[in-house]
Amino acid sequence: MRLKKQKRHRKAVRFYSACFGFREPYKVLCDGTFVHHLLLHGLVPADNALQRLLGARVLLFSSCCVVAELQALGESHSEALNAARHLVSARCDHEKRVSATACIESIIGESNPEHFFVATQDADLRRMFQKIPGVPVIYGLKNSLFIDQPSAHQREFVKSTEERRMHMSEPEYYKLHEKESKDELTSAKLNDDSANEASGSEHMRKSIGGGHALGVVDKTKFKRKKAKGPNPLSCLKKKKKEASSNAINQDEKADSNSKRMRIRKRNRIRKEGNLSGSAS
Template identity: 55%
Template sequence: MRVKKQKRHRKSVRFYTACFGFRQPFKVLCDGTFVHHLVSHAIKPADNALSNILSAPVKLFTTKCVIAELKGLGISYSESLQAAHLLAPARCDHENSTSADACIKDIIGQNNSEHFFVASQDVDLRKSLQEIPGVPVIYGLRKALFLEPPSSFQREFVKNSEEKRMHMTELEYKMLRKRKNRSADEETNDSPDENDDSEDDNNGMGIETKPKTARKGIDVKDKVQFKRKRAKGPNPLSCKKKKSQDKPNLVPEREKTDGENSMRSRGRQRKRTRKGKKIDGLVSILSTADLP
């Protein structure tokens, strides 16, 4: 049940913030009956209890007329009188103290310009405030506090105001007609009949006339031509210069000096050993030596 109650309270708070411009911290105007209810049921601290309902910080207010009414009720309301003195005073222009209901109604007025939440236990006062647009009402039931949902009158008022915003008013309609008439007059002044006759005469004489541009005296293209962004090369100033690398000679060269002339040999020449021919020579020598 607590979750459903919180959802219902949040919906009603969103309604008043979106449609009537309520802003945080919310201002709560308390009368004597509500203060006495908080004291008798030991709902302390009161600002925390109200902030839990509205899910936002809260400031509590009361009036001089409410305090005067609590004084006249006697000793049984002394504790509630002390608690009312701790609340911030709302501006009350009554020189002579009046009833709390009349004082609260005067402060609220016709449209609740100060954006007050009214906290009261008086049923008649709550019903009368529901007929005024943009007046949320809070009441207590034992140790629980409740925010009344927006009344049918307040919802209808919001719908009618939205429909009026969708349609033009009489002043806006007159202004629009004046603008249309001005634009029509300017078009007629820009294209007179005399210029047309002079152009026809020039065409008959064989004189070519240049077409008029949209802007007089300036040859400006009607459409703006955008250049495509293309990939550019690197900045040559920010690039390092290429180093010239000389290829080293893989084959070393040696110089051979024979007298005055010098000869260069690129590599070591390989000497081949002819083992097969030496063996053949030895065999022939041995064969001759054995003969008598």
């Protein structure tokens, strides 16, 4: 049960933070009944108990009218009076003392600009703030603290504001339409001016002979360097010298003749025995 309760409380805090801009440290505006409930059930220190409830650092506020009402209740609420005096005093512009309920209503107003969490035990005050968007209410039940879940009225308000943000309002539509018409007029005027300037310059150019009579050139002419071919002399084949070729031919002929003339002669040696035998 404790985990489910913590999830509900965190979900409610995220709802008010995301939809109405509540930021840490959260400001809690306490009335006399809530301060008395905290002391009666031992929920002290109060800032620690509320910090566990909201899951973030808190600042506790009261008002001069709340303190004055506790003082008027006498000795039965003396402890609550001393505790309320130690809280930060919220700004209220009442010259004369009013009831705590009326003072808190005036501080919250219609839109809760200071982003207060209202802590009260007054059931009528709780029901009233459920009809005002952006006012989370904290109350105590014995020794536990609770946050009222966002009412149907508050959820409907958030849904309607989101739809209004998504769609364009009438003043915004008229402003956008006027801006588009002005842009079209200015663009048309610029096009006309550019066309007139072009026609005027063309007329001036024709009237003075295209600008060549005064030595004016229309466009700067640059000579582009073309790629050159290779040197034709370097591409010629080398010629062989005739003298060297003739000398080579003569050398070749001489070599061939010498080969032909060089005939090995076979020397025959006669043996003496053979000679003698032949003689006998």
